[in-house]
Amino acid sequence: MPALIQQSRWDRLSGKLVSFKFVSDLGLRSILFHLLINHSTNFSNQLIAMEISIPDEQLAMRDKVKQFVAEELEPISLKVEAEGRIPDQIVDKMRQLGLFGLSIPREYGGLGLSTLAEIMVYEELTKTNASFRSRIGTSNSIGSMGILFDGTDDQKNTYLPRIAAGEWTAAFALTEPDAGSDAANIKCNAVLEGDHWVLNGTKQFITNGDCASVFTTIAVTDEQKRARGGFTAFIIEKDFAGFSVSLPDSKMGLKGSNTNEIVFKNCMVPRENVIGGMEMVGMGFKTAMRVLDKGRLTMGACALGASQKLLDMCVAHIKHQFNSGKPKADLQVAQFSLADMATEIYAARQMLHDTARLRDTGKNVTHEASMVKLFCTEMASRIAERAMDIFGDEGYLTQTQIEMFLRDVRLYRIFEGTSEIQRMVISRNLLRD
Ligand SMILES: Cc1cc2nc3c(=O)[nH]c(=O)nc-3n(C[C@H](O)[C@H](O)[C@H](O)COP(=O)(O)OP(=O)(O)OC[C@H]3O[C@@H](n4cnc5c(N)ncnc54)[C@H](O)[C@@H]3O)c2cc1C
Numbered sequence: 001m002p003a004l005i006q007q008s009r010w011d012r013l014s015g016k017l018v019s020f021k022f023v024s025d026l027g028l029r030s031i032l033f034h035l036l037i038n039h040s041t042n043f044s045n046q047l048i049a050m051e052i053s054i055p056d057e058q059l060a061m062r063d064k065v066k067q068f069v070a071e072e073l074e075p076i077s078l079k080v081e082a083e084g085r086i087p088d089q090i091v092d093k094m095r096q097l098g099l100f101g102l103s104i105p106r107e108y109g110g111l112g113l114s115t116l117a118e119i120m121v122y123e124e125l126t127k128t129n130a131s132f133r134s135r136i137g138t139s140n141s142i143g144s145m146g147i148l149f150d151g152t153d154d155q156k157n158t159y160l161p162r163i164a165a166g167e168w169t170a171a172f173a174l175t176e177p178d179a180g181s182d183a184a185n186i187k188c189n190a191v192l193e194g195d196h197w198v199l200n201g202t203k204q205f206i207t208n209g210d211c212a213s214v215f216t217t218i219a220v221t222d223e224q225k226r227a228r229g230g231f232t233a234f235i236i237e238k239d240f241a242g243f244s245v246s247l248p249d250s251k252m253g254l255k256g257s258n259t260n261e262i263v264f265k266n267c268m269v270p271r272e273n274v275i276g277g278m279e280m281v282g283m284g285f286k287t288a289m290r291v292l293d294k295g296r297l298t299m300g301a302c303a304l305g306a307s308q309k310l311l312d313m314c315v316a317h318i319k320h321q322f323n324s325g326k327p328k329a330d331l332q333v334a335q336f337s338l339a340d341m342a343t344e345i346y347a348a349r350q351m352l353h354d355t356a357r358l359r360d361t362g363k364n365v366t367h368e369a370s371m372v373k374l375f376c377t378e379m380a381s382r383i384a385e386r387a388m389d390i391f392g393d394e395g396y397l398t399q400t401q402i403e404m405f406l407r408d409v410r411l412y413r414i415f416e417g418t419s420e421i422q423r424m425v426i427s428r429n430l431l432r433d
Pocket of ligand 1: 172173180207251254411
């Protein structure tokens with residue numbers, strides 16, 4: 001084992017190894033990390049765990065984003081909320097930082113971050129207005145991952161570099177008026193006519209619908225088989241004939257990030273735009289579910305970032321507030337509330353990071369990702385409620401942003417599978433023979 005260690009630091013008093021870096025590749029590092037964590041009592045500090053698992057350059061991205069949030073995003077958070085849009089120059093800065101290609105491999109122009117490094121970026125990015133993360137979220141996750149996981153080489157070479165550069169925003173279109181949680185009920189259909197597929201149907205609540213150039217879209221290609229081999233994933237470009245986008249929805253939160261209805265009316269899609277090529281016809285449901293596994297970890301990270309921010313705001317607030325002449329921080333009710341928030345956040349971070357590491361070793365994490373999404377997103381709502389209690393009337397004021405977080409974190413329990421759907425996935429897995 002020591003031969004694989006490049007640098008080590010030992011605590012002189014306890015004689016314990018406090019930190020080290022591996023020479024080996026990330027996969028091996030993760031495996032060794034698990035061996036060590038399970039067989040040694042010397043590694044209890046989560047910061048050490050991070051250091052072991054993530055190369056410095058990937059941690060540097062998290063730090064850059066932290067700075068970007070503090071210097072560029074947080075100062076305009078209220079403006080974005082009021083105006084319902086992110087200024088173009090900020091989107092340009094996001095492009096320059098590489099935020100549209102966090103998870104896209106380097107060979108396609110992305111940053112090629114590990115899952116763990118990527119979710120740590122989201123934890124920072126969601127400590128401000130959630131719309132900023134949403135603007136880049138679909139390109140890194142549900143919009144592009146189908147192409148990355150199952151696309152042909154041609155498709156990867158055509159689309160991924162543009163998505164990674166932020167030139168083309170990618171979106172994901174599964175939900176329909178009659179098919180939300182029950183995605184197997186989609187009606188949008190595609191019929192092969194010569195060298196084109198003809199798509200007809202409506203998708204709704206499509207994040208970034210009006211700014212995306214490319215849509216991973218799931219449609220029915222075999223009415224008999226439906227979800228059991230009758231759904232196909234397509235890459236749709238916004239300029240294809242018969243494709244249109246409706247006006248943005250008026251929503252409760254994420255005011256700076258639009259969702260739209262999109263309509264396919266005899267939309268002409270080249271035959272080769274089936275994700276993975278013609279041999280993948282009928283495999284669209286599998287592609288969609290694989291994409292959502294990763295999306296659920298992302299949602300966990302967003303919920304965690306918002307929760308941490310709310311806790312930090314509460315700590316800062318009660319240190320400087322007085323109640324009947326006594327500092328609020330002296331009130332046991334406030335102290336206990338902070339303690340419960342911090343404890344939940346610690347638990348959430350452990351499960352999220354552990355699942356991300358497992359995914360980075362190549363393990364299927366469907367079960368764990370559902371537990372992460374369920375726990376982290378439900379926690380974020382509890383924490384936002386507690387923050388509102390701690391701030392009291394001030395929390396109800398727009399300028400404190402507590403009410404914005406309360407509205408925004410509610411969404412995390414709805415999209416990419418509601419809490420009930422996560423419970424169904426988890427229990428189905430537990431009860432499987
Ligand atoms: C802001 C926003 C952005 C979105 N972005 C996208 C996107 O980019 N692409 C996309 O395709 N979709 C997107 N969606 C859609 C989202 O994924 C769906 O809203 C979600 O899957 C839930 O579906 P539904 O709203 O139709 O709720 P329903 O399925 O109608 O569910 C209503 C309620 O019933 C519960 N329920 C449903 N079925 C069961 C069951 N079997 N057992 C127990 N309880 C059940 C649900 O948990 C929920 O509480 C977005 C939605 C929102 C609000």
